[in-house]
Amino acid sequence: MSQTLKAVRGTRDLLPPETALWNRIEAIARDVFARYNFGEIRTPAFEDTALFARSVGEETDIVSKEMYSWSDGDRFDSAAIEKCWKDDFSQRQQVRTPVFGPSPYPNVQLRVIRGSISIPGIIVELVCFRPTISAEAIDALARAKDAEVSSGTAENLISLTLVVPSSATENAWIHRGAVSVEKLNGQFFISSQSLTLRPENTAGVVRAYIEHGLGESGQLQKLYYIGPQFRRERPQKGRYRQFSQIGAEVIGPPSAGSESPLRDAEILEMLATLLDELGITGWTLELNSVGSAADRTRYNEALRAALVPVVSQMCADCQRRAVTNPLRVLDCKVPADQPIIDTLPVIADSLDEASQAHFAAVTAALDAAGVPYVLNHRLVRGLDYYTRTTFEFTHGGLGAQNALLGGGRYDGLSEAIGGPKAPGIGFAIGEDRLVLTLLAALDQNSAQLKADGYIAPLGEALNAAALVLARELRHQGLWIELGDGSFRLKKSFDAADKTARRIVILGEDELQSGILTVKTFATGIQTKVPRAELAAFLAE
């Protein structure tokens, strides 16, 4: 008997009525995005690992230890194989390996391909690729069998392909024992592709921007997405291994105004609007500029230098960070360290003139629009691609996970992954955290939406008539729950009160007369309503 299967660690099922809240959030977000002229983009849930390594940054926690990555399996380079079979036979080397039982080469996996090759008398032929079924291949196989066997290792082998005649069974071949293996030095394989479940969505959007030449339109691209992301972290409240983000990106060639501080301000103003419309109160917008890549390098050096004389008085974490990632020292929450951190240089002093002017324009526009914010020169976000404006909207009541959303500008991201110059700015909202915040503020009872009516047939003989009535009402746009004639009326009332605002009683009398009995739960008033007027009555 197997264990009961459960949702895996860090994942969960979303059930009604909570899913209604998710849908409402997404509907409001789509509505706001549409008014700001954003269009939806849907990118794949997994991408080439290299995309994240190059955009998010090799050294970040996300890439170095939190990604769900796997090898997509080897692929044969058929051109190289063909060339080798034809002209490069001498370069091949053979080793012997048992194919039954543990392989002495841990990296080697056996693959069996059944083909239509038939070579009389041959016991086993093991080659490291799938040969084309041609006279040359058959000839080569025969020669391979006869070739000199020399000792060697198969460390470079990724997989072996055992070619067997279609008439043979796998087991019969495997039980022959040792087979000869050609050493290929990897040249016949396109090394297996590493894929990764997306840990964030900006990289995918920028990849799509480049791949589809969206910059060629010369227009600013304004794209939003809603979807699951994956990070292998220790789960906590508000932190899951599969979590949903609602995000948007503004990206385009500089000529389209993609570098303008107005874009930054517009994004932030849109977020303030979105949070307000969602009914989130008490949020704080924290704002900073991390400058250009050059600014940040300068600042890192300044920070490192400033830390030298004081770091020994700081907490153990900070001593480590001072070496690995000085910017992270600014995030330290140890009270005793705060006075020391206050003496450290701030990044604003390392910004060049252009970055300073950009940031000043952003804050000026926010002031004009009346969007409140606080400057936080300690806000240094963890992803490598951020430049200039960075921001976070935080909210109390989320514990250690107080960031409701985060984002920033990424002027060099497109070029970093091989695209054209395409500055951009974007953000990602943690939808799970949004739900938690709203759930905490929600009145449990008022949150429960109920159907317009519950139809209670009296007796199973009236079930069919009840379905007809429900169909009529539903076609008129009403939200109807249908009971069952086998219930006693008492039970129908009980069920109806939980799911609907009114109960419609359908007995023999009602069916004959066409006058239905309707009771409104909120008032307790019971009335007779002609069938023709029922829809209008229930809609009230």
Next chain:
RNA sequence: GCGGCAGUAGUUCAGUGGCAGAACGCCUGACUGUGGCUCAGGAUGUCGUGGGUUCGAUCCCCACCCGCCGCCCCA
């Protein structure tokens, strides 16, 4: 990944080295076409999983799984 706390009915939680408990919820009846209140009755569990100690383990010990809190980091 590290540290701490927890896991018992659908839910929230008591509890004990020797029969498995409460409240709420659920079902049935009092009440054959009128719920919410009341009353009476009922069902519900491999006490997270696997080992160990013991005559006997839900309880003690170990491991694992999962959750929560903090760290790391992030949404």
